Amino acid sequence: MQLNPQQIKAVKAAKGHLLVIAGAGSGKTRVLVERMAYLMRDKEISPAALFAVTFTNKAAREIRERLEQTLDRTLNTMWVGTFHGLAHRFLRTHWRDADLSEQFMILDSDDQQRMLKRIINELQLDDAKFKPRAVASFINGCKDEGQRPQNLQTGQDYYTDTLINLYTHYEQQCQDQNLVDFGELLLRTFETLKENAELRSHYHSRFRNLLIDEFQDTNSIQYAWIRLLAGPDVSVMAVGDDDQSIYAWRGAKIENIHRFERDFAPVSTIRLEQNYRSTDKILKAANAVISNNADRLGKELWTDLGAGESIYLYAAYNEQDEARFVANRLSQYVDQGGLYNEQAILYRSNAQSRVLEEALLRAAIPYRIYGGQRFYERLEIKNALMYLRLIQSRLDDTAFERIINVPPRGIGERTVEQIRSLARQDGIRLWEASNRLIAQSALPGRAKTAVKGFVELIDSLDQHAVEMDLPALARIVIDQSGLVAYHGSEKGERGQARVDNLNELVSACRGFEPENEDSSVLLEFLSQASLDAGEQQADPDADAVQLMTLHSAKGLEFKRVFLVGAEEELFPHRMSLDSVGGLEEERRLAYVGITRAMEYLTISYAETRRLNGRDQFGLLSRFVKEIPNDLIEEVRLETQINRPLSSPSLGARPLGRQHKHPRFQSWEHSDSEDFGFGIGSRVDHGTFGEGTVLSFEGSGPQTKVQVSFDDGSVKWLVMQYAKLVPLG
DNA sequence: CGTGGTTTACATTAG
């Protein structure tokens, strides 16, 4: 396909700074890739002189692959990656200048919170007032803004002062243990570059072009980093869309777009407003929703792909019904010759994926989940990684604490406390403290044997590390540590799943290709495990439905999109309701969601949803109500429709009902057969009494129907025998 | 003192 005039302008722009305001589906990635190809091919700029940064590993991978395809060459060493990934690369190269150990390890948010919890306890603070999570968010927020503890103003109030104190302690411990958290990767890189003129000028003469994707999502420190990298003769191209800014919660500043125009003046600005992705109705809906936000840069997307299908809205009885409905639609499409991987289910929060997964499993629909519980963050995997970390570095107290008694080996809280206290007293690491305690025989006999056993285990595993390759080491570690036996003995299917995952880890090690030849493979692997969530578990080529959160869907597109859980308090999420900014960010998220769809979009919501173990009644999301009625068709699976779906005693009827357009009612669809009642109908059973129909399965007289009876029981009944009477 | 079973608090989004 040809590039349009604006796209060409962006691709072939002369030297200088460039801001591309690119709406959803306007060919942003393509422009970025074409631009890079143009620079290399036509301007004969070396790949080593390009620096391209994005936000997700997925996006980075895509840019690299598309570029390699366009230029027909491999570009392994080119600086294309996420901010965190590139910062990591920088620090691995310049660890000395950055005042880090060569062995530094990455601390993920879980590790970070554990560490803070320990510090909070050590300082004997009220743990109800100082929650690890909140403290972590304070520290991360500071780092996002480039603030070190010493930059912060103390003496305001006890709470703030304590937070700053915690930050100081935390930072000290990270430095002692060679640990670097996500925020630190960025901040440390920035500071190193800032304080080292030599390094700076090295990179100024190296990188001739900086390209930044999703510019609206950059936070202060990322922006500052880019500014530092942009030398006097460097061209910066920033590509972004203020309407797709969805990361304010982690410090992203939409204002950076305006700042860019000022700080980098003169900047030529190009707008890409033609959408090549979605049909008109979908685009109109997206435009209508986003127009409710104030202070937009202003941009109206248009398309010439034709009106397309209506947007469908399905009011599900509950989340099970919603999942079943989606599953039906997914396979219907495949029955008509479509592919699973052209379809995606998008949701607001990861917790929603479970029910969907179950429904897909039942319907034998292949699927692939992105994000959520990351592979490398699973309990059993984390444990295994911690063994590897301790093998790599005995200074790593975080790893030490985590596995000293996992699997249980007779080292309890008391013993660990003794180790801790010696470490604190002598200013040494837990590992060293353990060794001293053993040597001094300062521990009770049983504990001493146990700790000695642990120390010897790690040392012996380390011996293997020298002579074995990574997968063999991983195998030995999970076997000899007892992790396989321990997790395998967990009850139910869980045990087996955990063992499978541990085996999967060995496979991941086997498939691991280190980027950096001169550093230790183990170290590289551990770093990658922290930075890259490990999404390569499933076969990427398999034809599977894609499941992911709205956040991770950004930058992607699908022929058919199912946007589920469109309920107030879920989407927009209740946590975001207390501020205008929060709500507007949710709306941008809705905009992102809608604009992922190329041809077909179904939005669904559940009138009842079991969340956190409680049944909650959902009202249709305000974002759906912001879509003009004439773009939406309400889907009814039942032939009989005039039934209140919530039980009468619960009062308020969901807003979706009031929203009903008269002509929707004539639109009938029969996924299920006509039994005189449908999902949500009230029925009477001779023995069990009255209840509400939850779902159907099968067809003909063999059809099974699931009914929730008023006594609280839920039963599957065979239609043929149940003799259910619809209640009018 | 350490372990296993049981209760209770707690819940976005992500590198």
Add this chain to the structure above:
DNA sequence: GTAAACCACG
């Protein structure tokens, strides 16, 4: 629904 916190037992 999960993981930390708690408590009784060996």
